[in-house]
Amino acid sequence: MMEEKKVKKKKGSFIGFIKDFTYGMATHGMARHALKTRSSMEHLFILITMGDMLGIPILPPYYSLRLLPHVVPQITTWKRRMLREKDFVDSMY
Amino acid sequence: MSLADIFDKYPDRRYIMYGGKGGLGKTTFSAATAYYLAKKGKKVLVFSVDPQASLSDIFERDIFGKGNIEIMPNLFACEVDADRRVQDYQEEIRRKIIDMYGMKKIPEEIESYIKASSAEPAMEESAIFDAVVDIVVKSDFDYYIYDLVPLGHALYYLSMASIYDAWLDKITGLREQMREYDQAIATMQREEQTSEDQIYNELVYIKERIGQSSKIMTDTKKTAFFFVLTPEEMTIVDTEKAAGLFAKYNVPLAGYLVNRVISRDLLNENIPEYLRNRIQMQAGALEMIDQKFGSTVHARVPEFDSEIKGLDTIKKLAEVMFEEKLS
Numbered sequence: 129m130m131e132e133k134k135v136k137k138k139k140g141s142f143i144g145f146i147k148d149f150t151y152g153m154a155t156h157g158m159a160r161h162a163l164k165t166r167s168s169m170e171h172l173f174i175l176i177t178m179g180d181m182l183g184i185p186i187l188p189p190y191y192s193l194r195l196l197p198h199v200v201p202q203i204t205t206w207k208r209r210m211l212r213e214k215d216f217v218d219s220m221y
Numbered sequence: 222m223s224l225a226d227i228f229d230k231y232p233d234r235r236y237i238m239y240g241g242k243g244g245l246g247k248t249t250f251s252a253a254t255a256y257y258l259a260k261k262g263k264k265v266l267v268f269s270v271d272p273q274a275s276l277s278d279i280f281e282r283d284i285f286g287k288g289n290i291e292i293m294p295n296l297f298a299c300e301v302d303a304d305r306r307v308q309d310y311q312e313e314i315r316r317k318i319i320d321m322y323g324m325k326k327i328p329e330e331i332e333s334y335i336k337a338s339s340a341e342p343a344m345e346e347s348a349i350f351d352a353v354v355d356i357v358v359k360s361d362f363d364y365y366i367y368d369l370v371p372l373g374h375a376l377y378y379l380s381m382a383s384i385y386d387a388w389l390d391k392i393t394g395l396r397e398q399m400r401e402y403d404q405a406i407a408t409m410q411r412e413e414q415t416s417e418d419q420i421y422n423e424l425v426y427i428k429e430r431i432g433q434s435s436k437i438m439t440d441t442k443k444t445a446f447f448f449v450l451t452p453e454e455m456t457i458v459d460t461e462k463a464a465g466l467f468a469k470y471n472v473p474l475a476g477y478l479v480n481r482v483i484s485r486d487l488l489n490e491n492i493p494e495y496l497r498n499r500i501q502m503q504a505g506a507l508e509m510i511d512q513k514f515g516s517t518v519h520a521r522v523p524e525f526d527s528e529i530k531g532l533d534t535i536k537k538l539a540e541v542m543f544e545e546k547l548s
Contacts, residue, residue, distance in 0.1 A: 151411070159409040166402040169395065173420075176392055181334050189338040190347030191385075191427040193310070197317040198420045200331060207330075 174199050174206045182210055224519045225543040227445070227475065228258070234445040234475070236357065236437055238367045240375065240467070241449035242459060246480040246522075248275045249529040250449055251368040253539040256532070258364050259296035260539075260547045268299040268356055269368035270349040276300050276368060281531050293532065297362070301352045303345050310348060311335050346378050350434040357437055367437075375438065376463075379470040382435040389428045396421045438472055445475035447519070452482055452506035461513060476517040478542070479510060481524045520544075 177195050179186040181203075186192070199206075222230075237254060239247040248269070255267035266289060269276050276298050277284050284290040286302030314335060315327055327335070338344055357365055369375055400418055407413070438444060446467065450460045464474060483500050510518060520542050529538050540547055 147411075151409075155409045159406055162402055162406045162409065166399060166406065169399045169402065173392065173395055173399070176395070178334070180337075181330070189341055190310075190344050190351070191431070193314050193335065193338055194423050194427060195420055196314055196331070196334070197321050198423065200318055200322060200328070203328075203331065 170199075170202060171206045171209055174202060175210065178203075182207070222516070222519060223544055224478070225257075225545055227519055228543075231445065231475075233442050235363065236365050236367060236440070236444045238369050238438070238444070238446045239449050239478075240369050240446060240463070242456060245449045245451055245456065246529075247449050248279055248368050249535075249538060250447075250478060250480070250522075250542070251366045252276070252279045252529070252535050253542050255296050255298070255364075255366050256293075256535045257539040257543050257545075257547065258366075259293065262295065263363040264295050264297075264361070265364045265366060266297045266299060266356070266362040267366040267368060268301065268353075270301045270303055270352060271368070272303055279530055279535065299356065301349065301356075303349050303352070306352055307339050307344055307348045311339060343377075343381060346374060346381070349374075350378050350382075351430060353437060354430055354434045358433065375472075376466055376470065379435055379438060379472070382431050383470075385431050386428070389424060389431070393421070393424045393428070396424060439470065441471075441473040444473050446472050447475050448477045449480055450477060450510070451480050452503040452510060454506055454509065457506060457509055457513065474517075476519045477510070477514045478519055479507070479521045482507070482521050483524050 175182075175184070177186065177192045178199065180189065228234075237251075239250045239254075241247055251267050251269075255265045258265045267276065277300060280292050280298055282290065282292070282298075284298055285300045286305055287300075289297045289299045292298050315332075318324065318327055318331065353367070396418065400421065403418075438446070448460050448464060450456045460477070467474060483496070483503055485500060485504070487496065488500055507521075522538070522541055525534070525538070527534065529535060536547055
C-alpha cells in the first residue's frame, strides 16, 4: 500500500514537473507578454475614464466616479507610468 | 384639438413636459395639469429639478429636497435638491472606496479628484437626469409631470447622452478585450476561472441608466412634450428654433400652448392706449402662431389678473386650460 502511494506521488510529481517544464519552455513567455499587454490596457482604460486627473479633459465625470473605487489600487502605478519621462537615452540602457 | 382631448386620446403618454423660455409659465402649467389629472382620479407626481424651483412657491409649501409631498389627494409634488444629490453621490463613492480596501482615509489624490468633479458643470446635469431616472423608474404614479429647467439644459443633456453612449460602447469593448486576455492568462497559467469584472458590470449599469434617462425624454409612446409660448414675436421665433433642435434629438413634440393672451373684448371698452397697443401687437403675433404651428396649438390661456399661486388659482387655470369645470 505504502509503496503504491509513493509510486503514485512520484508519478504525479513527474507529470507535474513535465507540465511545469513545458509551461516554462513554451507558455511562460506568452503569459508574461499577455500580462504586460493586459496591464497596458488597464492603464489605457484609466486614461480614457479618469484622464482629467492628469489634466487631459474627458467626458463628464458623473458616471466615471462610479468606476473610481475599482481602479483606486492602480492609480499610483498608472500615474507613474503615464508621467514617466521618456527620451532616447532610455533605449540605450 | 383641445388639451383635454389630447390627454384622452393618448392615455399612454405618462411623462408630460412643458418646455420653453424662462418665465413663460411652465411651472404654472405643470401645476395646473397635475391638478386637472389628479381631479380626474389619476395619481400624479409633478417634479422639478431646477435649483431655483418654484413648485414650493406655487403650492405655497416648502417642499425643496423633501421627497414626494402630498399636496392634495392624488397630487404629489417633489423638488429635487441637485446640489445635495451630488454631495450624497460623492459620499457614496468615498464610502465604497473605504469599504472596498479597508482604508481609514481616502488617499489625497483620489479625494481631490472627487472634490474637483463637483466643479464640472455637466456634473449637475448628469446628477439631475439620474435623479429623474430614480423618480420615474419606481413607477408609483400614473402621470409624471416634469417641470423642465430652461431648454438649454435638456438639449445639452440629450446631446451629451448620445456622445456618452458612443464613448461607453468603446470602453466596454476595451473592457471585453481585457477580459479575453484575463481568460487567456488564466488558461496559460492553469488557474481557475478569473473573478467577475466589476468595472464591466458598472459600465453596463451606466449604459442602462443613460439609456433610460434619455429615453424618458424621447419615448414617442410615453412622452408628451409641450412648448409654452406667449404671443410675442421674439418668443415665437425662439420657440420655433428650439422645437427644431428638439426634433433633431427625437423629442416627441405634442404641441404648443399659448399663455398670457389678453382678451380682445377689451378693445370695445375704454382702455388706455398702452393696453390697446399690446392687444394689437398680440393679434399680429397670434396670427403668426397660427401660421407657424396651426392645429398643434392646443390652448390659448388668457392673462390672469392675479398671480397663479395656491390651489384656488391653480384650479382656475386648470379649468381654462382644459376647458372644463372641475369640482
